[in-house]
Amino acid sequence: QNEKELQDVVKQQEEKMLQLIDKSGEVMRLKAEVSELKRLLQRAETEAKVLWEEMRGKEHQVDTAYIQERVMLRREVDKLRLLLVEKEDENIRLTDKY
Secondary structure, three states, X not given: OHHHHHHHHHHHHHHHHHHHHHHHHHHHHHHHHHHHHHHHHHXXXXXXXXXXXXXXXXXXXXXXXXXXXXXXXXXXXXXXXXXXXXXXXXXXHHHHHO
């Protein structure tokens, strides 16, 4: 009887340890993701600043087609970056899983 109870307690402790390991891995992944997002935000802010400076210098000769094309290209780049981050996250999950 006592041995069975001891085995149950040991099994519960093992399960708790595995849960903590899983959670710590998730925390590390989330910290890495936050770091990447901060880097991307800083980059986007820099790009926005450059564009505003460019616009300010060309107030009277703004080529709207050029600006629209740049905005469209920037959206495409952002979409591709998002896909890359999603794929990297998927690879991390698969690596962690196996």
